[in-house]
Amino acid sequence: MKEISYRVSKAPKSAIRELFDLATGRSDVISLGIGQPDFKTPELAIQGNINALKKNITMYAPTKGVPELLELIEKKLRNFNKINLNWRENIIVTNGGSQALTLAFASIFNPGDELIISSPNFVSYFYCSLFFGVKVKEVKRNKDFSPDIERIKNSITDKTKAIIINSPNNPTGAALNPKQLKEIVEIIIDNDLYLISDEVYENYLYDELKHTSPASLNGMFERTITVNAMSKLFSATGFRLGYAVASKKIIDLMEKFHQYTVAGTNHAAQYGFIEALKIDPKFFHEILESFDNRRIFVYNRLKEIGFDVIKPLGAFYIMPSTEKFKISGESFSKDIMKKQAVAIVPGSIFGSFSENMIRISYATEMEKLEEAMNRIEKFVNSL
Ligand SMILES: Cc1ncc(COP(=O)(O)O)c(C=O)c1O
Numbered sequence: 001m002k003e004i005s006y007r008v009s010k011a012p013k014s015a016i017r018e019l020f021d022l023a024t025g026r027s028d029v030i031s032l033g034i035g036q037p038d039f040k041t042p043e044l045a046i047q048g049n050i051n052a053l054k055k056n057i058t059m060y061a062p063t064k065g066v067p068e069l070l071e072l073i074e075k076k077l078r079n080f081n082k083i084n085l086n087w088r089e090n091i092i093v094t095n096g097g098s099q100a101l102t103l104a105f106a107s108i109f110n111p112g113d114e115l116i117i118s119s120p121n122f123v124s125y126f127y128c129s130l131f132f133g134v135k136v137k138e139v140k141r142n143k144d145f146s147p148d149i150e151r152i153k154n155s156i157t158d159k160t161k162a163i164i165i166n167s168p169n170n171p172t173g174a175a176l177n178p179k180q181l182k183e184i185v186e187i188i189i190d191n192d193l194y195l196i197s198d199e200v201y202e203n204y205l206y207d208e209l210k211h212t213s214p215a216s217l218n219g220m221f222e223r224t225i226t227v228n229a230m231s232k233l234f235s236a237t238g239f240r241l242g243y244a245v246a247s248k249k250i251i252d253l254m255e256k257f258h259q260y261t262v263a264g265t266n267h268a269a270q271y272g273f274i275e276a277l278k279i280d281p282k283f284f285h286e287i288l289e290s291f292d293n294r295r296i297f298v299y300n301r302l303k304e305i306g307f308d309v310i311k312p313l314g315a316f317y318i319m320p321s322t323e324k325f326k327i328s329g330e331s332f333s334k335d336i337m338k339k340q341a342v343a344i345v346p347g348s349i350f351g352s353f354s355e356n357m358i359r360i361s362y363a364t365e366m367e368k369l370e371e372a373m374n375r376i377e378k379f380v381n382s383l
Helices: 006-010 015-023 043-054 067-079 096-108 123-131 149-154 178-190 248-261 267-278 283-305 329-340 366-381
Strands: 091-094 114-119 135-140 160-166 194-198 224-229 242-245 358-361
Touching (some): 067 242, 091 096, 096 123, 096 194, 096 242, 096 248, 114 123, 123 135, 135 149, 160 178, 178 194, 283 366, 329 358, 329 366
Parallel strands (some): 160 194, 194 224
Antiparallel strands (some): 091 242
């Protein structure tokens, strides 16, 4: 038989999904593996979806999304992100943030182009690159997980097409400060590059930090593809809705790719998203406070146990080093699952520089976090 796709064959099955599969059906396992908030999707969003189905909204949706939804996303982007845009030209509704990323890759890259990624970083960036024939230039983050600006500059070649950023970040919990963002923006402008800005965790920022969307900065709208989703803000990962924001030229290409590959997104679910966007954003304050308490608790416990760990500034992940305990992230993850029934993701899946790290998601209720930390302590003491 002839060879099947070598690009897709090269990608391993999602290690996070495998972990998720191992944990399901086992009542003793505490999962710190999944990037999914634990609060309920707002009832209004669910009703919006149900009502649309009851009205027989079951046919294809407009390719770029339902106009009312696009208008509400525009309003949110103007008010919250300070991005000046027009919903008719600059937004496309996608199947989650994941497909917004796919569209970003489809619309700007040609095979052989180079993309700069600060590592560790979100897994999909590596595999989207592989699928689209994009060469990844991985740049090791600084010790505190901030981007290494000098190394980024040094990794630019005449083939570099774009830099991807994700702030707040999965898996490190890092968030760019204004100075770091400014330095990245300068690199983009000075080298005539595109910036893919994955902002799915924009609301999960602690210590009074504020999110800045690079597309709102001078000279950046035409160069930036902003990726966002309903998933994390509304705890609605299963709705599979997100959006990409870009110049008309890029959105027009995305529309074509979208039309011929997925023919749109779930029509009725978009009415759920519409209702979610009408909710007063203050609904999130209490949720953020709860995530902040978990962040502080997990960080303090990990320090107490003896981990070298950076305090996260955003998202709901923390990435301690396992080096001190002379064990790789992969062995740690496998062994703790076997011995203490805690699901933790090994750092190695997030790039080349996190072999001796693990990623913990603290999007889990406090009681479970407390028990998980006790189990981690027992495990570490047994090493
Ligand atoms: C950084 C980052 N970007 C994008 C996504 C994809 O989001 P969605 O579930 O909306 O496809 C995730 C999901 O975990 C993520 O962590």
